[in-house]
Amino acid sequence: MANGIIxxxxxxxxxxxxxxxxxxxxxxxxxxxxxxxxxxLYAADVAAGVDVIEFGYKVSKKLFGRxxxxxxxxxxxxxxxxxxxxxxxxxxxxxxxxxxxxDLREEMLPKSQSVIDIYRxxxxxxxxxxxxxxxxxxxxxxxxxxxxxxxxxxxxxxxVRAALETVARTPADVIYIVDSFGSLSPDDIKRLCxxxxxxxxxxxxxxxxxxxxxxxLAFANTLAAYGAGVEYLDxxxxxxxxxxxxxxxxxxxxxxxxxxxxxxxxxxxxRGHMMPLRESGVEWGYDVPYLLTxxxxxxPYAAIDFLKxxxxxxAAFLGEIAESKKR
Amino acid sequence: MANGIIxxxxxxxxxxxxxxxxxxxxxxxxxxxxxxxxxxLYAADVAAGVDVIEFGYKVSKKLFGRxxxxxxxxxxxxxxxxxxxxxxxxxxxxxxxxxxxxDLREEMLPKSQSVIDIYRxxxxxxxxxxxxxxxxxxxxxxxxxxxxxxxxxxxxxxxVRAALETVARTPADVIYIVDSFGSLSPDDIKRLCxxxxxxxxxxxxxxxxxxxxxxxLAFANTLAAYGAGVEYLDxxxxxxxxxxxxxxxxxxxxxxxxxxxxxxxxxxxxRGHMMPLRESGVEWGYDVPYLLTxxxxxxPYAAIDFLKxxxxxxAAFLGEIAESKKR
Numbered sequence: 001m002a003n004g005i006i007x008x009x010x011x012x013x014x015x016x017x018x019x020x021x022x023x024x025x026x027x028x029x030x031x032x033x034x035x036x037x038x039x040x041l042y043a044a045d046v047a048a049g050v051d052v053i054e055f056g057y058k059v060s061k062k063l064f065g066r067x068x069x070x071x072x073x074x075x076x077x078x079x080x081x082x083x084x085x086x087x088x089x090x091x092x093x094x095x096x097x098x099x100x101x102x103d104l105r106e107e108m109l110p111k112s113q114s115v116i117d118i119y120r121x122x123x124x125x126x127x128x129x130x131x132x133x134x135x136x137x138x139x140x141x142x143x144x145x146x147x148x149x150x151x152x153x154x155x156x157x158x159x160v161r162a163a164l165e166t167v168a169r170t171p172a173d174v175i176y177i178v179d180s181f182g183s184l185s186p187d188d189i190k191r192l193c194x195x196x197x198x199x200x201x202x203x204x205x206x207x208x209x210x211x212x213x214x215x216x217l218a219f220a221n222t223l224a225a226y227g228a229g230v231e232y233l234d235x236x237x238x239x240x241x242x243x244x245x246x247x248x249x250x251x252x253x254x255x256x257x258x259x260x261x262x263x264x265x266x267x268x269x270x271r272g273h274m275m276p277l278r279e280s281g282v283e284w285g286y287d288v289p290y291l292l293t294x295x296x297x298x299x300p301y302a303a304i305d306f307l308k309x310x311x312x313x314x315a316a317f318l319g320e321i322a323e324s325k326k327r
Numbered sequence: 328m329a330n331g332i333i334x335x336x337x338x339x340x341x342x343x344x345x346x347x348x349x350x351x352x353x354x355x356x357x358x359x360x361x362x363x364x365x366x367x368l369y370a371a372d373v374a375a376g377v378d379v380i381e382f383g384y385k386v387s388k389k390l391f392g393r394x395x396x397x398x399x400x401x402x403x404x405x406x407x408x409x410x411x412x413x414x415x416x417x418x419x420x421x422x423x424x425x426x427x428x429x430d431l432r433e434e435m436l437p438k439s440q441s442v443i444d445i446y447r448x449x450x451x452x453x454x455x456x457x458x459x460x461x462x463x464x465x466x467x468x469x470x471x472x473x474x475x476x477x478x479x480x481x482x483x484x485x486x487v488r489a490a491l492e493t494v495a496r497t498p499a500d501v502i503y504i505v506d507s508f509g510s511l512s513p514d515d516i517k518r519l520c521x522x523x524x525x526x527x528x529x530x531x532x533x534x535x536x537x538x539x540x541x542x543x544l545a546f547a548n549t550l551a552a553y554g555a556g557v558e559y560l561d562x563x564x565x566x567x568x569x570x571x572x573x574x575x576x577x578x579x580x581x582x583x584x585x586x587x588x589x590x591x592x593x594x595x596x597x598r599g600h601m602m603p604l605r606e607s608g609v610e611w612g613y614d615v616p617y618l619l620t621x622x623x624x625x626x627p628y629a630a631i632d633f634l635k636x637x638x639x640x641x642a643a644f645l646g647e648i649a650e651s652k653k654r
Contacts, residue, residue: 003483003484005481005482005511005519006511006512007514007515007518152332153332154332155331156330157330157331184332185333186551191334215578216543216575217546219542219543220543220546223513223547224513238615248543248618250615250618251542251618254618254619255512255542255622263645264642268642271642288565291578292581297333313598314594315594318591318594
């Protein structure tokens with residue numbers, strides 16, 4: 001045991017830091033990032049030693065018009081290639097595909113023709129059969145896949161267990177614990193790591209964690225998962241993401257003290273690109289209304305609307321949430 | 328075990344929520360709170376079921392001129408009485424006294440003549456002998472006492488252990504784990520709970536936790552202590568406190584789900600008093616420079632100066648911290 005109060009020991013092996021800034025951050029600004037932002041982020045992630053960078057979503061262009069969204073809503077092959085060039089870096093490239101929002105048969109190239117490495121398939125428990133089909137297809141097309149089961153804080157353990165049993169039988173490489181509503185505590189995460197691990201490890205799957213900051217617990221929940229052996233750790237720079245945002249990548253890399261990672265390129269990116277983004281009026285991060293939706297275990301959109309409306313009558317808002325849960 | 332993903336069970340007994348807004352928050356604005364702020368805070372804490380409200384510091388008027396500070400730097404008996412009136416409420420009234428900054432023989436009334444219930448004696452490990460004398464004196468004068476051992480993240484375990492052995496032999500009722508630099512993680516806190524508990528419980532002492540938010544872990548660290556049986560939980564409304572601030576009281580009360588506490592009066596106080604305070608230009612809370620001083624385990628004053636100077640060259644700042652640690 002160390003003599004100091006702070007234990008400097010960290011798990012050295014099997015950790016992957018996943019930068020989801022463009023994808024989860026893109027939800028904040030409809031993927032309208034400034035010119036050069038994605039290029040600078042990619043360069044920062046390469047220099048920082050980040051393992052995976054998630055560029056955005058694959059969605060059906062039939063369902064979503066190009067007009068209302070920036071390019072990372074669609075992640076066209078050419079758009080990604082324009083950023084990563086020859087892609088000699090070690091960082092893997094991921095995109096997310098939601099069940100019901102994309103037909104992979106139309107939007108996915110065979111891996112040999114694509115610069116994308118990883119498809120992250122996102123689904124609610126109730127959609128897990130469709131997710132399994134998408135994972136099968138992506139696996140056959142040559143991709144590394146993850147399954148991100150969303151909004152589990154609304155499910156019973158039996159429902160999550162059933163979903164896990166289905167996903168575990170697919171070729172998915174990683175199964176993610178996703179705290180969509182930011183309602184979970186480190187103790188909840190530890191119990192979920194046991195539940196997910198019990199099923200996933202039997203089938204040779206890895207685990208991942210994607211946390212939200214409604215209760216100011218995104219970083220703590222990520223550390224709880226890391227401490228329980230979870231390998232894929234999602235984070236975003238400055239925690240940029242929907243509503244209260246995510247685990248800040250700079251905190252995670254700083255904490256890990258792993259020589260594979262360097263915080264300096266991230267700090268330079270924050271100064272050069274994240275601060276101007278904030279100053280341009282793009283808003284995210286912890287605030288009281290997100291605490292309330294997190295505590296009440298409801299989707300954060302109510303809090304996003306509340307803040308957009310310029311309201312601060314928190315007590316009334318709490319009453320509205322309670323009412324909405326009765327319906 | 329519950330069927331839901333979120334475990335609703337909470338420890339029901341032996342928890343005390345301590346509102347340190349006026350004291351730790353006062354460090355942010357030199358204790359210049361708006362007219363009526365302390366009265367409204369006291370009323371909100373009473374209505375919310377908060378167990379202890381810390382009004383501020385007791386310091387020697389010889390050492391600190393009245394000019395540069397608001398009244399809660401001094402906590403005059405009459406000033407507190409003007410807020411609490413007849414004090415029929417259950418909430419206990421606390422003040423903090425730092426070793427070396429106050430002569431209790433001059434500033435402390437016998438308990439029978441004072442509205443104050445609790446003296447919190449703050450000291451570094453190296454000052455623990457003087458702290459013990461102050462605790463002895465306050466105990467003899469009839470007060471409930473706590474010992475808040477500061478900046479322990481800079482100490483070796485052996486130094487903390489020696490300090491604990493000294494404090495445990497005083498009449499102190501509570502011994503606090505204090506993360507002055509906001510450098511500790513939930514895992515560190517759990518090990519400290521074991522270390523403190525091993526000595527404190529033998530002597531019939533309770534434990535307390537005072538966390539800072541440099542790593543966005545103040546709430547998580549408070550929950551980690553709570554989970555380990557710590558009874559006195561410090562928090563401040565909106566996390567107001569030096570630098571990155573503290574554990575947000577509204578998050579703590581919301582999480583506890585204990586019918587003794589009500590979040591609504593706190594939410595109303597935030598709207599009526601904390602938001603105007605922020606809008607008036609008083610600044611606190613997590614920011615990248617605090618992350619860096621927290622990760623490097625140094626006092627946050629460097630980050631406070633950095634932000635006051637309007638700087639955002641984080642990478643250079645990190646270099647400066649590293650240099651300062653060599654000196």
